[in-house]
Amino acid sequence: RVSSDGKPEKFQPPPKPVIIDKQKQRAERRFLSPEFIPPRGRTDPLKFYIERKDMIQRRKVFNIPEFYVGHVLAVTTADPYANEKASRFVGICIQRGGKGLGATFVLRNVIEDQGVEICYELYNPRIQAIEVLKLEKRLDDNLMYLRDALPEYSTFDVNMKPMSHLDHEEVPVNKLQVRMKPKPWSKRWERPKYNIKGIKFDLPENKMKEAQKWSQPWLEFDMLREYDTSKIEDKIWKEVSEGLKN
Amino acid sequence: MMPIWTKSGKKHAVTLLKVQDCHVLRYISKEESGGKTSKLLVGGKNASPFFKSESAMEIFKEAGVPRKQKVTTFNVTDDAIIKPGTPLYAAHFRPGQFVDVTAKTFVFLEVFQGLGKFFVSVRDTGESHRVLICILLYKAAKVYRGKKMPGKMGNIYRTSFGLKVWRINTKHDIIYVNGSVPGHTNCLVKVKDSRLPTYKDCNKNPPFPTYFADGDEKLPEDLYDEEIFQFTDPSVTYA
Numbered sequence: 001r002v003s004s005d006g007k008p009e010k011f012q013p014p015p016k017p018v019i020i021d022k023q024k025q026r027a028e029r030r031f032l033s034p035e036f037i038p039p040r041g042r043t044d045p046l047k048f049y050i051e052r053k054d055m056i057q058r059r060k061v062f063n064i065p066e067f068y069v070g071h072v073l074a075v076t077t078a079d080p081y082a083n084e085k086a087s088r089f090v091g092i093c094i095q096r097g098g099k100g101l102g103a104t105f106v107l108r109n110v111i112e113d114q115g116v117e118i119c120y121e122l123y124n125p126r127i128q129a130i131e132v133l134k135l136e137k138r139l140d141d142n143l144m145y146l147r148d149a150l151p152e153y154s155t156f157d158v159n160m161k162p163m164s165h166l167d168h169e170e171v172p173v174n175k176l177q178v179r180m181k182p183k184p185w186s187k188r189w190e191r192p193k194y195n196i197k198g199i200k201f202d203l204p205e206n207k208m209k210e211a212q213k214w215s216q217p218w219l220e221f222d223m224l225r226e227y228d229t230s231k232i233e234d235k236i237w238k239e240v241s242e243g244l245k246n
Numbered sequence: 247m248m249p250i251w252t253k254s255g256k257k258h259a260v261t262l263l264k265v266q267d268c269h270v271l272r273y274i275s276k277e278e279s280g281g282k283t284s285k286l287l288v289g290g291k292n293a294s295p296f297f298k299s300e301s302a303m304e305i306f307k308e309a310g311v312p313r314k315q316k317v318t319t320f321n322v323t324d325d326a327i328i329k330p331g332t333p334l335y336a337a338h339f340r341p342g343q344f345v346d347v348t349a350k351t352f353v354f355l356e357v358f359q360g361l362g363k364f365f366v367s368v369r370d371t372g373e374s375h376r377v378l379i380c381i382l383l384y385k386a387a388k389v390y391r392g393k394k395m396p397g398k399m400g401n402i403y404r405t406s407f408g409l410k411v412w413r414i415n416t417k418h419d420i421i422y423v424n425g426s427v428p429g430h431t432n433c434l435v436k437v438k439d440s441r442l443p444t445y446k447d448c449n450k451n452p453p454f455p456t457y458f459a460d461g462d463e464k465l466p467e468d469l470y471d472e473e474i475f476q477f478t479d480p481s482v483t484y485a
Binding site for chain 2: 047085
């Protein structure tokens with residue numbers, strides 16, 4: 001080859017390939033369990049620090065997996081009155097409540113046409129094991145409307161096998177729209193205060209418009225209700241990850 | 247308030263009390279006070295020295311201690327006198343002991359409370375049912391002592407008796423006390439050994455007269471009661 005100058009072109013080596021390790025990129029995703037974040041109040045932060053030490057200590061001995069509302073879990077608890085001194089319950093997590101050591105989660109299942117909900121404490125020493133059987137997030141944070149939904153949406157096989165899931169992948173979101181039993185419901189789920197996106201409302205248009213009367217559009221602009229947890233979360237995440245490493 | 251689990255799997259609710267800069271301020275002898283036993287003045291929680299008169303600050307100057315927010319008296323036997331100026335720590339109490347806690351009660355509304363508690367009805371009956379009609383029945387010809395009358399509710403000293411001490415944190419000076427305690431969050435509280443007759447012989451070998459930090463005894467960071475489930479153990483099983 002001859003360049004425009006007339007001299008032979010110097011050999012240009014091809015550019016080195018840049019290898020982007022996708023596994024390492026995805027592993028940066030971090031999850032802080034919601035019960036670590038302290039509620040807004042006048043309590044001394046020392047109390048939350050001491051509670052967190054106890055929680056980290058318990059997590060070192062007993063593995064509490066990462067789970068969200070909508071996951072299907074199997075919990076084995078020590079029961080003095082059961083046959084093998086241990087009872088196992090499988091259900092979908094419909095609510096995670098409480099902060100600190102008293103954090104709870106509610107599992108729901110329909111067994112022999114009877115809906116059963118059990119509220120477990122995360123840090124109760126009687127819990128022997130928590131296994132995640134199915135990983136999927138739902139559109140809402142609170143699935144209490146499953147009580148008024150058709151029972152097929154709350155039934156899960158008690159002998160379900162755990163689903164495989166890779167650590168670095170994102171938790172999939174199930175955009176399922178649930179069909180409800182006829183009204184009356186336990187709560188008026190169509191009202192905007194519950195902000196439910198996971199129900200397929202078959203109500204007529206005028207009912208949906210009437211429900212919008214109870215909307216409070218000023219709530220999202222209320223500055224006194226703002227609770228920015230990003231900095232608190234960062235500090236707590238560092239503390240928890242260092243505590244769990246040791 | 248925090249949950250605590252025992253080794254049998256039962257859950258109890260527990261209040262955390264922090265011992266913040268407690269010092270002994272003065273010793274008052276039996277003859278001086280005029281009571282049956284001698285007294286010790288104890289102060290807790292440092293406060294700013296600028297908002298009190300010189301005469302009020304005298305007690306703190308004598309003891310060599312910053313000004314305290316709250317000063318209380320404890321009736322003490324003659325063999326348990328402590329020199330003024332010694333600090334008091336949470337390790338003064340031990341797990342398994344029983345304790346009385348006194349504090350000023352919580353005030354929900356700083357408002358004159360009428361007779362809303364007397365006549366309770368399902369529907370809003372209006373003023374006619376919330377008016378004090380008579381203060382006594384029968385021919386007593388006097389008003390009983392402690393008669394419930396309208397007035398402001400709360401902000402009075404009340405004690406909860408016989409509370410068990412589950413755990414003590416010597417590093418941060420925290421006492422874990424069973425059940426609830428009068429007062430709002432972060433209020434000042436007086437903790438004493440229980441005077442109930444069932445718990446008279448409960449405390450064996452307490453630190454007498456108190457726990458001295460510069461003494462020979464080196465305590466671990468956390469002192470637990472025997473029945474508490476410690477989070478370092480594996481999960482509870484019923485074998």
